[in-house]
Amino acid sequence: MDSNAMVWFRKGLRIHDNPALDLARRGSKHLFPVFVLDPAYLDPDPSAFSPGSARSGLNRIRFLLESLSDLDSSLNKLGSRLLVLRGDPVPVLSRILKDWNIGTLCFEFDTEPYSQARDNQVKDFASRFGIRVFSPVSHTLFNPADIIEQNGGKPPLTYQAFVKVAGQPHPPLAETYSCLPPIGDLHGYELLDIPRIDELGYGDISQEEFSPIRGGESEALKRLKESLKNKEWVAKFEKPKGDPSAFLKPATTVLSPYLKFGCLSSRYFYQCLQNVYKAVGKHTSPPVSLVGQLLWREFFYTVAFGTPHFDQMKGNKICKQIPWNDNEGLLVAWREGQTGYPWIDAIMIQLKKWGWMHHLARHSVACFLTRGDLFIHWEKGRDVFERQLIDSDWAINNGNWLWLSCSSFFYQYHRIYSPTTFGKKYDPDGKFIRHFLPVLKDMPKEYIYEPWSAPLSVQEKAKCIIGRDYPKPVVDHAIASKECKRRIGEAYALKLSGDSTEIEEKLSGLQRKLEEDDKDISKHMSLKQRRIANNCLQEAEVKADGVDH
Numbered sequence: 001m002d003s004n005a006m007v008w009f010r011k012g013l014r015i016h017d018n019p020a021l022d023l024a025r026r027g028s029k030h031l032f033p034v035f036v037l038d039p040a041y042l043d044p045d046p047s048a049f050s051p052g053s054a055r056s057g058l059n060r061i062r063f064l065l066e067s068l069s070d071l072d073s074s075l076n077k078l079g080s081r082l083l084v085l086r087g088d089p090v091p092v093l094s095r096i097l098k099d100w101n102i103g104t105l106c107f108e109f110d111t112e113p114y115s116q117a118r119d120n121q122v123k124d125f126a127s128r129f130g131i132r133v134f135s136p137v138s139h140t141l142f143n144p145a146d147i148i149e150q151n152g153g154k155p156p157l158t159y160q161a162f163v164k165v166a167g168q169p170h171p172p173l174a175e176t177y178s179c180l181p182p183i184g185d186l187h188g189y190e191l192l193d194i195p196r197i198d199e200l201g202y203g204d205i206s207q208e209e210f211s212p213i214r215g216g217e218s219e220a221l222k223r224l225k226e227s228l229k230n231k232e233w234v235a236k237f238e239k240p241k242g243d244p245s246a247f248l249k250p251a252t253t254v255l256s257p258y259l260k261f262g263c264l265s266s267r268y269f270y271q272c273l274q275n276v277y278k279a280v281g282k283h284t285s286p287p288v289s290l291v292g293q294l295l296w297r298e299f300f301y302t303v304a305f306g307t308p309h310f311d312q313m314k315g316n317k318i319c320k321q322i323p324w325n326d327n328e329g330l331l332v333a334w335r336e337g338q339t340g341y342p343w344i345d346a347i348m349i350q351l352k353k354w355g356w357m358h359h360l361a362r363h364s365v366a367c368f369l370t371r372g373d374l375f376i377h378w379e380k381g382r383d384v385f386e387r388q389l390i391d392s393d394w395a396i397n398n399g400n401w402l403w404l405s406c407s408s409f410f411y412q413y414h415r416i417y418s419p420t421t422f423g424k425k426y427d428p429d430g431k432f433i434r435h436f437l438p439v440l441k442d443m444p445k446e447y448i449y450e451p452w453s454a455p456l457s458v459q460e461k462a463k464c465i466i467g468r469d470y471p472k473p474v475v476d477h478a479i480a481s482k483e484c485k486r487r488i489g490e491a492y493a494l495k496l497s498g499d500s501t502e503i504e505e506k507l508s509g510l511q512r513k514l515e516e517d518d519k520d521i522s523k524h525m526s527l528k529q530r531r532i533a534n535n536c537l538q539e540a541e542v543k544a545d546g547v548d549h
């Protein structure tokens, strides 16, 4: 009982089922619970978006700060506190490990490439100074490395194959604590109070810009309890059924932000679901059940961990090589909710305001950006989601973009979400659109999904003139979707995957051919169609190279 131990929180912002915390507290005289605010995370790339959207990522950062406050107050109740420092974690950790005379360092295993590189540096430093390091797996149900090993050294590339090898996860830790070892001498270190969002350069932020999704373990456990209260609902849960437009009472659990930051343990969630299933008897099964959703998460974590360059097209062996367009104007229109398709735009505004959208809403906008309408690279859409989603998660986000763009896992590129009829099935009155796009709040329901088709007198009455108060559609879906299918079909026919000069040459050749075909197609377009197409091209010219990474 003579060593100082440190638990380094990154994700895993919780007390329950936290093996790193549990290992650190055992046998230590002093326990230092540390969180390092990493500037790279607080603002991964401030120049990525235009000045008007400098507050992107706000909801995610606010969620993080709330989670830290909640963790701090839980630690206070156990006689401890969260020690918050700021800076590049590697030098910060290296200093405090020495200065606080730490003998044991514990942190949760993290599979993201950025985290792996960071953690390896910290491990190297620790081993040079004889500090013991424990890095248990607890962010996921399974250790992705174990699944890959059981699968003969390769990640299973289908959900079914994954489920076959996965088996049962370990149960969560049962320990609860009444106190933790005290913090030792800080040797004069100045610690930060957990900053407020406005102290991180986000400026003066009005309440209305805030997401209703609040951070922290206490919120996570409350939401979990609330979600599982209706046992019948849990037992009958069947995704992709469910209304993507339901925003007052979402059709799914909205636990993804809590799983992402580890405010909620996936193993605990899994166990609670099993308890409900036992109590109810009959229930749905994977892939559509709630347990099935957790297994989707595991599936993407495993493939991401075992696939080099998983987050890009180039050099990624499981990714179809497709000559995507590079069109900044269309990308901006999509990102800012200005495509002229209210269903798409309302979802993108929900993303900006809430940092969360329903799964099928994500499907709609991801399909629209890539293989459905705009033919823009999935990596561009991934970047926007990564910045704006509270639950943005490296493995899951990339995995789903690969899926939705028909670049991997799913190849039925002729199945496209309609930006006008898909949402209408769930929400014929357009309540979701009226909420997130108040400019259309008085548009009659017959026109709410296609306001450009409303007669001028109707637009005037609704105080929304299309082309002035709300944009005209940036593309004609009927034409654009056909064109996307043709392009993907041609790219698939080349059977390109991986990374070589030959592939790049073939892709450029295909791009040139597609551009020639575009010219032919435009000859057959009606005047109205050409006008719509020109509208979208005014902002940014379609560049010739098309395979920009």
Ligand SMILES: Cc1cc2nc3c(=O)[nH]c(=O)nc-3n(C[C@H](O)[C@H](O)[C@H](O)COP(=O)(O)OP(=O)(O)OC[C@H]3O[C@@H](n4cnc5c(N)ncnc54)[C@H](O)[C@@H]3O)c2cc1C
Binding pocket: 239, 252, 253, 254, 255, 256, 257, 259, 260, 290, 293, 294, 296, 297, 298, 300, 357, 358, 359, 360, 362, 363, 366, 385, 389, 391, 392, 393, 394, 396, 397, 398, 400, 401, 404
């Ligand atoms: C283009 C695109 C990008 C996405 N990016 C992310 C992301 O960055 N982070 C993220 O957590 N989810 C992402 N998803 C997956 C999914 O949309 C969300 O996990 C889900 O909508 C979160 O809501 P929920 O917690 O209510 O889900 P529920 O339906 O209640 O499911 C419970 C949990 O299961 C997991 N889960 C559900 N669906 C999926 C899925 N398709 N893939 C992997 N895990 C899943 C999540 O952890 C979720 O919280 C993305 C989906 C698409 C189509």
